[in-house]
Amino acid sequence: MPIYEYAPLGPGCEHCANGLEVLAKISDPELQACPHCGGEVQMRISAPNVVAGTAHIMKESHYSERGFTQYRKVEKGVYEKAGGKGPRYISDDGK
Ligand SMILES: [Zn+2]
Structure with missing residues (x-):
């Protein structure tokens, strides 16, 4: 803990x-x-x-409270929002 x-x-x-x-x-x-x-x-x-390995797994509310947005990778260059207030999807190829 x-x-x-x-x-x-x-x-x-x-x-x-x-x-x-x-x-x-x-x-x-x-x-x-x-x-x-x-x-x-x-x-x-x-x-x-x-402990390493769980550090990136935080509750959505934890992120929202602080104004952070957490993303998880869904495919190469595309990230889906896992928590927070940011855009639903982001991608790094300009789409
Ligand atoms: Zn006190």
Whole structure:
């Protein structure tokens, strides 16, 4: 499981002031507040350290929330959208 690091947006408490490390599954919702003081926190690193091979498999919502669009290759030079807000298909041959 990846470890997500959060930093408090406010002064924080003794648990989160210097950063909060949370071990979480990819499918777990992003932490919004420190579980100790309830203060608002923000994820510090955008790309969690995930075991190779699963790093590119992220939930669609995960991408949409951040405005990213994920594509998967369907044939040579053609990519189909797998998640996010971008165009349905993209191709690199100008079609
Ligand atoms: Zn806190």
